[in-house]
Every structure is written in C-alpha cells, then in structure tokens.
Amino acid sequence: MYDRERIFLSSPHMSGYEQQYINDAFEKNWIAPLGENVDHFESEVAEYVCCKGAVALSSGTAAIHLALILLGVERDDIVFCSSLTFIASANPILYQGATPVFIDSEPESWNMSPAALERALKEYSAKGNLPKAVIVVNLYGQSADYDEIKKLCDYYGVPIVEDAAESLGATYKGKKSGTLGKFGIFSFNGNKIITTSGGGMLISDDIEKLEKARFYATQARDQAIHYQHSQLGYNYRLSNVLAGIGRGQLRVLDARVSKKREIFNIYKQQLSDIEGIQFMPEATYGQTTRWLTAMTIDPQKIAVNHADFVGYLNQYNIESRPVWKPLHLQPLFKDTDYYYHDEDVSACLFHQGLCLPSDTKMTVETQLDVIKRLRDILK
Structure with missing residues (x-):
C-alpha cells in the first residue's frame, strides 16, 4: 500500500462552526433526541430549500420509510423506484411489505427515464393497479427531470417521493432539490455533502403530514400522562447533539x-x-x-x-x-x-x-x- 493518508471519495469535513452548537447542547443538557438544535436545524433547512416544514430524523432511509407510511403504502401495494441507486431507496418499500417496480435511467441525466416511467404507468393503469408512490432518486447530486416526471404522475394521480439524499444544494429550474415532490428526502450520512455523522430529513409543504411523521418517529406515543401507544411507531428522531453538527454544516x-x-x-x-x-x-x-x-x-x-x-x-x-x-x-x-x-x-x-x-x-x-x-x- 502506498505510504500516505488515504484519499477518500467523500469524507466528513467539519467547518469549525459545529462546536458552538454542540457546546450549547451540553451546557443545556439537551443530549437526548429533541431540543433547540433539532428545532432550529429543521427550520433552517426548510428556509434554505424554501419549503414549509422539515422533520429531522436518524437517517435518510427513515425519512423514505415515513414518507411511504404517510402515503398509505401497505402490504402488496406497488411502489415504483429508480433502479440506479443505493439500496436504501428501495428497502423501505420492503419494510411495508409492498412490491418494488424498478424504472431505468435516461442517458441525459442518469436519473429516472420519463419514457420508461410512462410505459410502466400505462401498463399498471391498464391492470387497475397503479403504484401508491414513485420514488425518484437524484443521482450523484443532480435532479431528475421533474417537469416530465411530475406531468406523468399528476396525470395518473401518483405522488412523488423525491430521494434527494445525494443532491442537497442542487437546483432544478431555479427550485431547490428536494422540493419537487410530495415529500423530499435528505441524508446527512458521513459521506454526504454535509453531515451530522448519521441523520436525515423529511421535508414537505404539508405541515399536517409532517406532524404525523413526528408522531410516528417518536414511537407513536399518544398524548397521555402515562406511556400509551395506539399505533406502531419508530425510534427515528435525530439527537440534539447531531442536529448541532448539522447546523454548523449547513452554514458552509x-x-x-x-x-x-x-x-x-x-x-x-x-x-x-x-x-x-x-x-x-x-x-x-x-x-x-x-x-x-x-x-x-x-x-x-x-x-x-x-x-x-x-x-x-x-x-x-x-x-x-x-x-x-x-x-x-x-x-x-x-x-x-x-x-x-x-x-x-x-x-x-x-x-x-x-x-x-x-x-x-x-x-x-x-x-x-x-x-x-x-x-x-x-x-
């Protein structure tokens, strides 16, 4: 092996701003999930991408999973998904017991082919079995062609989950990546353009749905003085310490x-x-x-x-x-x-x-x- 430090594809790059937010969490003893850093990180990301709200989560995968739950995806449902992507884009489909249908890329952007999507929608419409959602992935930092994709999905009444895990900071016709579907997904994994060590974000203009996502992400705890649970929930919230890292990263x-x-x-x-x-x-x-x-x-x-x-x-x-x-x-x-x-x-x-x-x-x-x-x- 060559005698030098390894040159990585994309490793965490701290800005120096992170420490002040981390120190604040320690000084206030907000170490658990929830806290001021979480609240501010959500509002700052929403402001950056120009959407109405955001929910900070433990991973981008968790965000996709919650998006599918909010869209009513259940066992034996169909969900379309880009084929050229990391498996985390499709695993939540299996979590719900649904069936993935994979859509090819186009050479112009390497992202989902509108032509292939149109053929799949036509065939499943003819069978009376339209997908509950289409997960469109923005590959290597580039948005897919959402005008064409959205036109098709709107025609068939199918919502889009925009997997923008790799494309925070990108634009599509002047709009920020992540804001082009019903729900947008960001990842803050260690190799992403900004990181919280591990984490993700679910964004949307549907504030009511985002509140439901918060409910599911905190073990679906009912409002009661005791611990009461009427629905299946998940431990998906981002910690206040990691959200502090994210706030420092967002500044750069x-x-x-x-x-x-x-x-x-x-x-x-x-x-x-x-x-x-x-x-x-x-x-x-x-x-x-x-x-x-x-x-x-x-x-x-x-x-x-x-x-x-x-x-x-x-x-x-x-x-x-x-x-x-x-x-x-x-x-x-x-x-x-x-x-x-x-x-x-x-x-x-x-x-x-x-x-x-x-x-x-x-x-x-x-x-x-x-x-x-x-x-x-x-x-």
Whole structure:
C-alpha cells in the first residue's frame, strides 16, 4: 500500500462552526433526541430549500420509510423506484411489505427515464393497479427531470417521493432539490455533502403530514400522562447533539457545493483529452452539486474496466468506486421481474461507470496526483 493518508471519495469535513452548537447542547443538557438544535436545524433547512416544514430524523432511509407510511403504502401495494441507486431507496418499500417496480435511467441525466416511467404507468393503469408512490432518486447530486416526471404522475394521480439524499444544494429550474415532490428526502450520512455523522430529513409543504411523521418517529406515543401507544411507531428522531453538527454544516453548504464543482472541473480539464472516457453530463435544466465526480469508460476504446481502476488506485491508497449497481440486478431482488427500460441504461452505466475522489478537503496537488495515477492506468 502506498505510504500516505488515504484519499477518500467523500469524507466528513467539519467547518469549525459545529462546536458552538454542540457546546450549547451540553451546557443545556439537551443530549437526548429533541431540543433547540433539532428545532432550529429543521427550520433552517426548510428556509434554505424554501419549503414549509422539515422533520429531522436518524437517517435518510427513515425519512423514505415515513414518507411511504404517510402515503398509505401497505402490504402488496406497488411502489415504483429508480433502479440506479443505493439500496436504501428501495428497502423501505420492503419494510411495508409492498412490491418494488424498478424504472431505468435516461442517458441525459442518469436519473429516472420519463419514457420508461410512462410505459410502466400505462401498463399498471391498464391492470387497475397503479403504484401508491414513485420514488425518484437524484443521482450523484443532480435532479431528475421533474417537469416530465411530475406531468406523468399528476396525470395518473401518483405522488412523488423525491430521494434527494445525494443532491442537497442542487437546483432544478431555479427550485431547490428536494422540493419537487410530495415529500423530499435528505441524508446527512458521513459521506454526504454535509453531515451530522448519521441523520436525515423529511421535508414537505404539508405541515399536517409532517406532524404525523413526528408522531410516528417518536414511537407513536399518544398524548397521555402515562406511556400509551395506539399505533406502531419508530425510534427515528435525530439527537440534539447531531442536529448541532448539522447546523454548523449547513452554514458552509454553498461553499461545499462550489468546491465539489471545482473538483469536477479539474478532472474534466485534465482528462477530457483521453478518448474513451465521458463524464456524467449536467442536465440543461439545473445545477448539480457534483457530490461525486463520475465518469464512464468505453470498453471499445479502453482495455481496462472499473474493477481494474479500483484495484489500481487502491494500491496508491486512493478510494474509488463503481457507479451504483442497479437494484434490478441486486441478489435481494432476484425474484423481482418488474423492470421498465429502453436500452438498460442503468446496467450500462454500472458496467462502465467509475466514481472518483471528490473529497472537499482534498488539495489541488493531491487531486493532480490522483489524475496522474488515472492517466497511468489509461495508458
């Protein structure tokens, strides 16, 4: 192994503001879930993205799960979901005993294909079995094409859950990512553009539904002087200490987006002369955060695959990763035959795609060293 500190894809990057909010939680002894940091973090995120409310939770997965509960998803219901994504987007469908139907990507944005979605909605409408929800994932910091997707979903009366776990800070036609569906989801996992160590957020303009989410997230405790529970609940609330970290992180979110985009621009400038590689495109309808810089490798022009890249870079203590393995190819869903696609774009992206180190703590000199290693293997 190369003798230096590891270069990560995307590691936590503290701003220095976090400590004041953490200290405040300790001084007031608000260590448990709930407290001033939680309340302020919710209102500050809602203000940043221009929505009416937010609920701070233990993870983005918890937020998706609560969104499905609030939409009435139950056993044997159908839920459509992007295929090219991390499995956390789809696991909550299984929590509810529902059946996932996976939708392929489009090459223009790598996100859900409106054409594939339209075909799936037509077929399920004809069967009288429309989905209870469509989970649309914003991949690697870029929003999907919501005008087309929303037009289809509105026509069939199907609500959208916007999985913006990777795209906080991105925009779609001037609107903030996460605000384009009935519910929006953010993740504050350690590798996200801002982090609370572990955590997530459910956002919406439906304040009544968000209050119900708070109820479910605190073990569905009824209003009584004793502990009384009439419905199934969950331990999903974010701690006041972690919310303090989030408040400090939120203050530098725009700076983190700028740095991520700068990292992408350096990769593009230094590697675009190499025939056979293409970077994830930025759709014309908005601005991506470039949470991770991702590129594809044409096997007809370059005789190494993404596994070769990952292994080679690892020798130099550089972390890289293939693009997400599509959910319709995951062993967990091997018995699921429901997948709508045109040319199986998501599978092609998986086999040819590579995510490069996009850590905001990475110096330009360090990034140029990564680029040198990439050029070496490409030769």
